[in-house]
Amino acid sequence: MNTILGNEIIKTSFKWRSYISFMAIAVVVPLVEIALKLQGEGMQRNVTRGLAQDFFLLGNITNGYFVSQMIMNALWIHVPFLVTLGAGDQLAGEATGGTFRLLLTRPASRSRILLAKYTTTLLYALALIAFMALLTVGLGVILFGTGDLLVPGRNLVVLPEHEALWRIAVAFALATWGMWTVASLAFLFSSLVENGIGPLVGTMAVIIVFYIVSNVPADLFTSVKPYLFTSYLNLWQKMFEDPVPWGDVLHSVFVLGAFSIGFYAVTWYIFLRKDILS
Amino acid sequence: MDDSTVLRTYGLAKRFRRRWAVRNLDLHIRRGEVFGFLGPNGAGKSTTIRMLLSLIRPTEGRVELFGAPLTRRQRSALRRVGGLVERPDFYLYLSARRNLEIVAGLRGDTSARDIDAVLETVGLLPRAHDRVKTFSHGMKQRLGIAQALLGSPELIILDEPTSGLDPQGIKEVRELILRLSGERGMTVFLSSHLLSEIEQTATNMAIINQGTLVVQGGVSELLAAGEHVVRVETPDARRALEVISSSGLATAVRSTGSSIECDMPRTRVAELNRMLVRAGIAVDALVPKRSLEEYFLAITEGASDAVLSPPSPGKPGKEGGRRA
Numbered sequence: 044m045n046t047i048l049g050n051e052i053i054k055t056s057f058k059w060r061s062y063i064s065f066m067a068i069a070v071v072v073p074l075v076e077i078a079l080k081l082q083g084e085g086m087q088r089n090v091t092r093g094l095a096q097d098f099f100l101l102g103n104i105t106n107g108y109f110v111s112q113m114i115m116n117a118l119w120i121h122v123p124f125l126v127t128l129g130a131g132d133q134l135a136g137e138a139t140g141g142t143f144r145l146l147l148t149r150p151a152s153r154s155r156i157l158l159a160k161y162t163t164t165l166l167y168a169l170a171l172i173a174f175m176a177l178l179t180v181g182l183g184v185i186l187f188g189t190g191d192l193l194v195p196g197r198n199l200v201v202l203p204e205h206e207a208l209w210r211i212a213v214a215f216a217l218a219t220w221g222m223w224t225v226a227s228l229a230f231l232f233s234s235l236v237e238n239g240i241g242p243l244v245g246t247m248a249v250i251i252v253f254y255i256v257s258n259v260p261a262d263l264f265t266s267v268k269p270y271l272f273t274s275y276l277n278l279w280q281k282m283f284e285d286p287v288p289w290g291d292v293l294h295s296v297f298v299l300g301a302f303s304i305g306f307y308a309v310t311w312y313i314f315l316r317k318d319i320l321s
Numbered sequence: 322m323d324d325s326t327v328l329r330t331y332g333l334a335k336r337f338r339r340r341w342a343v344r345n346l347d348l349h350i351r352r353g354e355v356f357g358f359l360g361p362n363g364a365g366k367s368t369t370i371r372m373l374l375s376l377i378r379p380t381e382g383r384v385e386l387f388g389a390p391l392t393r394r395q396r397s398a399l400r401r402v403g404g405l406v407e408r409p410d411f412y413l414y415l416s417a418r419r420n421l422e423i424v425a426g427l428r429g430d431t432s433a434r435d436i437d438a439v440l441e442t443v444g445l446l447p448r449a450h451d452r453v454k455t456f457s458h459g460m461k462q463r464l465g466i467a468q469a470l471l472g473s474p475e476l477i478i479l480d481e482p483t484s485g486l487d488p489q490g491i492k493e494v495r496e497l498i499l500r501l502s503g504e505r506g507m508t509v510f511l512s513s514h515l516l517s518e519i520e521q522t523a524t525n526m527a528i529i530n531q532g533t534l535v536v537q538g539g540v541s542e543l544l545a546a547g548e549h550v551v552r553v554e555t556p557d558a559r560r561a562l563e564v565i566s567s568s569g570l571a572t573a574v575r576s577t578g579s580s581i582e583c584d585m586p587r588t589r590v591a592e593l594n595r596m597l598v599r600a601g602i603a604v605d606a607l608v609p610k611r612s613l614e615e616y617f618l619a620i621t622e623g624a625s626d627a628v629l630s631p632p633s634p635g636k637p638g639k640e641g642g643r644r645a
Contacts, residue, residue: 046426054423057414141410145420145468148374149427150400153393156427315393318377 047155051163060132060239064125064171072178075114079105080186106190107183108207112214112283114179119218119277122175123225123250124243129167130229131242133160134314138237138321147319157314161230161307168226169219176215180208194283202285214282217292221276224299225250227306228272234310237321272302325351327476327508328373332382335368342368343532346382350476350510350525355502357523357540358512359617365532366512367407370480373510374404386476400428403474405482409465413454417445417464420453424468431472439467443497459490466497477501478510483518491518498522516617520544528617536613543613548572550615551590553581554605555597564600565593584612 055061137143146156192207194200202210228249232242253273256264268274278295281288326349333346343365350356360366371377373384375396384391386398411420418436425431440446443463453461462482469477482498483491499522501507513519519526520540527537536543551571555561562581565574570593571583585593590609597604 046429050423050426053419054412054415057412057419059414140412141408142412144376144406144410145424146427147376148399148402148404148406149424150397151427151429152396316378319371320377 047151048159048162051159052166055129055133055163055167058132058136061129061167064128065174067125068171068175068178071118072114072175073182075117076110076179076182076186079110103190104193105187106192107180107185107187108189108192108204108211110183110187111179111211112192112194114183115214115218115279118175119279120254122172122218122222123276124247126168126171126222126226127229127243127246129171130164130226131233131246132239133164133230134233135236135239135242136233138319139239141321143319143321153315154311157311161227161310164226164230165223168222172215172219172222176212180211192283196283200283200285202283210282210287214279217279217282217296220296221278221299224272224276224303224306227303227310231306231310231313234314234317272299275299325353326385327352327354327387328510329385330369330373330382331385333369333372333379333384334381335365335372335377336380341532343372343529346529346532346534348527348534348537350508352475352508353502353506354525355498355509355511355523357519357526358510358529359514359516359519359526360512360529361514364514364529366514366529367480368532369529370404370406370478370510370512373478374402374406375399376406400430400472401475402478403469403471403476404478404480405465405469406478406480409461411453411461411464414452416450416452417456417467418449420464421468421471425471428472435471435473439470442470443467458485459487462486462490462494466494470501473505474507476508476510480512481514482511483513495522516614528613535616544611548584548612549587549590549609550612551583551585551593552577552606552608552610553583553593553597554579554608555581555602556605557602560600561597561602561604564597564602568593568596570596587611 137146147153189204189207191204192202192210194202225246229242229246232245236242250273253271257268257271257274275295275298278292278299281292281295328348328350330346330348333343333348334341335343346365346369348358348369358366358369368377372379373386373391375391375393378393387401389395389398391398411417412423415423417440421436421439425436437446437449440449443466445460445463445467448456448460453464456464462485466479466482469479479498483494486494495518498509498511502509509522511519511523523540525538526540526543528535553561553565558576558579558581562574562576565571565581565583570589571585573584575582583593587609590607594604594607
């Protein structure tokens with residue numbers, strides 16, 4: 044098993060396509076943070092414009108944690124796309140390249156190969172989010188320093204400095220959990236087609252449609268909302284509420300986990316019966 | 322079942338939607354054979370090979386490897402088999418060696434030295450660390466054979482291993498196959514759409530056409546023995562037909578318009594010639610063809626011939642004139 048998994052990781056890490064998502068993050072995150080840094084005081088005014096009507100803000104609220112939290116809010120709609128870029132190619136890429144004929148004519152069972160590929164997919168998503176976390180928080184702290192975290196929103200929340208870092212860390216972990224569900228869906232689509240674009244388009248289409256359904260306040264939509272996995276993808280945001288609604292967080296974790304397992308089970312069922320014609 | 326059976330299929334069939342690609346196929350390959358699987362393009366060769374290597378599931382029938390049925394759950398017999406199906410595709414962005422390591426990892430019993438050994442066998446050791454992307458088609462084909470040889474399998478299944486190769490490459494692959502069979506005692510299952518190729522390497526063969534088995538047996542028995550089809554070209558076809566019919570040399574005589582075809586033993590062709598000449602019939606040509614070859618040419622080339630070369634306008638007219 045370990046050799047098979049190791050080889051899957053090697054395959055993914057030697058493919059340059061795998062790095063597109065990393066490059067996107069490596070460009071976007073510093074770009075945003077440097078732009079904020081250059082704008083200096085002006086940024087704080089823009090962000091707190093709404094708040095300034097009701098509060099007097101004394102001192103500097105801009106710090107590394109504040110910027111990290113802002114970037115997470117801005118990017119979390121786009122990260123699924125980057126995760127899918129890697130996950131959608133795991134099975135479809137082998138079909139396109141004709142290399143299923145190399146893999147599936149061996150004594151190793153399809154279940155084992157599929158599990159190794161799925162594990163690789165999850166590791167890929169994990170690596171991507173970890174990279175994003177380190178870059179966002181690391182660069183944020185270097186450029187803006189540390190301090191108490193002010194969370195703009197319906198209720199103004201100020202988290203003390205000693206709590207901010209672990210909350211951000213757990214938020215990234217929860218974001219990874221959500222992205223695993225997205226990756227599982229892309230992996231499922233990847234078992235159905237023989238090109239790398241299909242899973243990408245399919246997964247994004249599902250996410251966009253579900254997201255719209257989740258956010259349009261029609262009665263019909265509100266009643267299906269609990270059954271859509273996209274309704275739970277924002278679970279990481281709960282880490283910035285005070286106190287943390289752990290009950291909600293656990294519920295979301297459970298639901299997303301169930302979706303991931305469900306997607307994997309369907310993939311397994313399809314893949315084991317699939318005729319390899321590529 | 323006797324010990325010498327390596328591979329056997331029972332009523333193997335595959336249907337894609339409404340089209341049967343393979344029907345009721347019974348193959349029997351014994352230890353030490355070089356088994357030629359011959360058929361025109363689209364006859365169902367690759368579909369069969371994919372079923373033998375568990376890439377696709379038979380609609381009906383079953384495959385037995387070394388006496389044990391091959392199923393989704395039970396595939397350990399594939400440890401004793403190496404295969405190359407159609408084009409030799411690899412991870413182009415990885416080195417030749419890394420590609421073989423990936424295949425070896427799926428067997429779980431292959432060492433670094435084994436990988437060097439198979440690369441040596443196909444003459445790719447000097448290029449082991451180059452990415453497959455930089456390889457020519459011939460080199461990929463050799464790497465394809467190398468990956469089939471990993472773990473010293475008892476049976477190797479090669480699907481059109483010489484396709485797309487230049488004459489030198491074809492010769493090398495042919496020699497390699499004979500060496501694997503001769504020196505290492507491997508059983509080789511080899512598919513081709515060229516009779517000449519099977520004839521030069523195989524000890525046994527099966528012909529498949531439109532998904533159905535046509536004939537199966539030893540190459541020498543099938544090709545050398547049995548009757549030949551002798552084409553007699555003569556300007557005096559009508560009299561020649563009478564002479565041949567009454568001679569008793571041929572078991573069957575047909576007039577094909579421009580010439581006469583007789584089914585008869587190869588050994589008596591000279592006798593036929595003497596008889597025709599003695600009867601005062603001028604003979605343009607006597608062309609003996611083995612009936613199997615004739616048959617195979619008909620199914621592989623017949624269709625394209627019919628389209629490509631329309632009957633020459635002179636011949637029917639000339640013959641018609643002679644009859645009148």
